[in-house]
Amino acid sequence: MSGPSTGGFAALFLRIGNLTFGGGDPALAAFQRELVDRRQWLSPELCSLAYSLARVTPGTNILAFCAAAGWQLLRWRGALLGVLAVSVPSAMLAVWLTWAYESWKSLALVNAVVGGTVAAAVGMMAAGALWLVRPFLGRGNRLRALVLVTASAALAGLLAIPPIPILAMAALTGLLWEDGEDA
Amino acid sequence: MNAFLLYLLLLKATITSFSGLSSLPVLRGDLVVRHRVLTDRQLNTAVAVARIGPGPIGLYVVSVGYFVAGLPGAVAGWLAMITPAFLIIPMLRYLGRRAESRHARRTIQAVILASAGLVISAMAPLARDAVTAPAPLAISAASFLLLAATRVDTAWVILGAAAAGLAGSLLAR
Numbered sequence: 143m144s145g146p147s148t149g150g151f152a153a154l155f156l157r158i159g160n161l162t163f164g165g166g167d168p169a170l171a172a173f174q175r176e177l178v179d180r181r182q183w184l185s186p187e188l189c190s191l192a193y194s195l196a197r198v199t200p201g202t203n204i205l206a207f208c209a210a211a212g213w214q215l216l217r218w219r220g221a222l223l224g225v226l227a228v229s230v231p232s233a234m235l236a237v238w239l240t241w242a243y244e245s246w247k248s249l250a251l252v253n254a255v256v257g258g259t260v261a262a263a264v265g266m267m268a269a270g271a272l273w274l275v276r277p278f279l280g281r282g283n284r285l286r287a288l289v290l291v292t293a294s295a296a297l298a299g300l301l302a303i304p305p306i307p308i309l310a311m312a313a314l315t316g317l318l319w320e321d322g323e324d325a
Numbered sequence: 326m327n328a329f330l331l332y333l334l335l336l337k338a339t340i341t342s343f344s345g346l347s348s349l350p351v352l353r354g355d356l357v358v359r360h361r362v363l364t365d366r367q368l369n370t371a372v373a374v375a376r377i378g379p380g381p382i383g384l385y386v387v388s389v390g391y392f393v394a395g396l397p398g399a400v401a402g403w404l405a406m407i408t409p410a411f412l413i414i415p416m417l418r419y420l421g422r423r424a425e426s427r428h429a430r431r432t433i434q435a436v437i438l439a440s441a442g443l444v445i446s447a448m449a450p451l452a453r454d455a456v457t458a459p460a461p462l463a464i465s466a467a468s469f470l471l472l473a474a475t476r477v478d479t480a481w482v483i484l485g486a487a488a489a490g491l492a493g494s495l496l497a498r
Contacts (some may be wrong), residue, residue, distance in 0.1 A: 160379050169381070195416050198433045201339045201348075202383035203410030203477045209410045210417055221414060225407050232380030233387045233403045239374045239397070240388040251491060258367035258453075258490020259377075259483050261461035265468030266376065266482070267448045272345045272473050274441035278434055287438050294442025298350065305443050309341055309436050316435020317428060 145215055146183050152227050154181075159228030169204050169228075170196075177211060188214055203280060205229060286319055326362050328397035334360075335386055335405030343433060346372065346381045347440030350447040352386070356393060357450075365454040367392040373486075399439045460493045 146154070158172045170193065176183045184192075192210035199206035205225050212224030246252040271291075278287045290312055297303045297311075334355045342348035349368075356363040371388035378384075383406050390402025456462050464486045471482050 145481045146472045182416030191412060191417070192413075193453075194339065195413050195414060198343070199409065199413040199416060200343060202381045202406060203344055204381045204408035205383070205407055206413040207331055210413045213414050213417060221411065225410050229380070229403065229407055232384055233399070233406070235378040236375055236380070236384045236387045237391050237399045240371065240399075241379055243370055243374065244392075251494065252328075254490045255357070255487040256370060256373075257455075257461060258464055258486040258488070258493070259373035260366065261456055261464040261490070262468040262486030263369045263373040263376075264423040264448060264452045264455050265465040265470075266372065266479065267346055267349070267444055267451065268465075268469045269472035270382070271444040271448070274345060274347060274437055274444070278438055286435075290435055290438035291380055291442040294439040295446045296442075299446035299449060300441050304354055306337075306341055308443060309439055312439030313432045316432040318436075319435075320431070321413070325351075 148216065148219065148223065151216060151220060152223055153226050155212075155227035159204075159208070160231045170207055172210065173207065181233070183215055185212060195205065250285070290315065326393055328394050328401040330408075331390060331394050332401035335390060335402055336408055339383065339386060339405050340409045342440060343437050344440075346385070346444055347437065348383065348386065348441050350440070350443035352389065353447050353450075354498060356389065362393045363389060369451050369455050373483055376483050378480075404406050452459055460489075464489050 154176055158169055158176065174189055174193070177257045178186050189211070191240060192207055192214065195210060196203045198209035205228060208224035208228045209221040212220030212222070214220070216223070243252075243256060247256060273293055275287055294308050294312060297308050334438040335352065337355065338348040338352035341351055347370075353365075353368060357365060359366060368389065371385045371392060374388045375382065376384035386406045386454050390400070390405070394401065395399035402440070451467070456465050468482050468486055471477050472479065
């Protein structure tokens with residue numbers, strides 16, 4: 143298994159990170175294919191460890207995966223380069239799109255376009271909540287999932303409790319309440 | 326708001342979330358409700374803007390930073406987005422497979438489920454701002470159904486919604 147050059151590493155992370163649409167999951171799948179199957183820079187075990195740990199690292203999963211894969215290949219240089227290559231161009235594009243919105247929002251047609259997209263964003267948030275819940279709706283886990291989702295929404299929406307105490311309470315609940323897989 | 330304070334507030338949101346838009350409730354609580362430096366409309370727009378281009382969903386934080394404090398704010402947003410990623414390195418070095426233990430997994434799952442509840446509760450005021458007539462309601466519902474029930478790329482949904490908004494405006498003239 144041969145390691146990458148810095149240039150080859152940067153080129154791969156730039157390409158996958160900034161040309162893969164659809165969020166983190168398609169990009170993670172593309173990285174796995176390239177790093178393990180095609181280029182054999184990482185063993186399946188190391189890639190799987192990076193993938194699993196990225197799921198439990200706070201923040202954006204794909205960036206944590208890039209930091210882990212980069213660190214395994216080129217240590218700190220790889221971690222930094224991986225995260226920068228994946229995030230800088232797409233962040234610049236996001237800034238440009240935001241600037242374009244700010245600059246042109248007074249135009250009626252632009253407002254109509256933005257009105258459509260922000261309405262879609264609401265639907266996207268609802269779908270996002272569903273995506274978060276869906277993996278944990280297996281047999282034996284549904285009650286726990288339902289209680290946690292409903293209680294969090296009610297505590298925040300009805301009692302105006304700030305998110306961080308709610309997340310802390312949820313963490314404690316998760317620690318103490320065994321799910322179906324544990325039984 | 327200065328960029329450093331903005332970075333800390335955005336970091337608070339990103340470091341207490343585990344995927345997707347789950348940082349949104351904390352971010353909205355701080356920037357929209359408490360400090361009033363961001364509107365619900367801008368937050369909605371940031372979410373939509375981040376989905377038009379490539380990259381992770383968490384990119385919306387960069388757009389939020391730009392809305393609040395211009396380019397320095399965007400840099401603060403970008404830094405807040407990438408900072409938590411480096412926490413994985415000590416986890417790799419010192420925890421390894423222990424971080425996948427049953428207890429750790431259960432705790433993280435509970436936090437993710439609670440995040441979904443928080444996203445639902447944060448969505449209500451955003452919906453009140455964005456869904457003000459039957460046409461936006463139809464666009465929201467169609468977007469939800471497409472994203473929840475099919476594998477269509479989010480960018481296409483956003484572009485379709487933009488086209489629907491434009492068509493609705495032209496027809497109303």
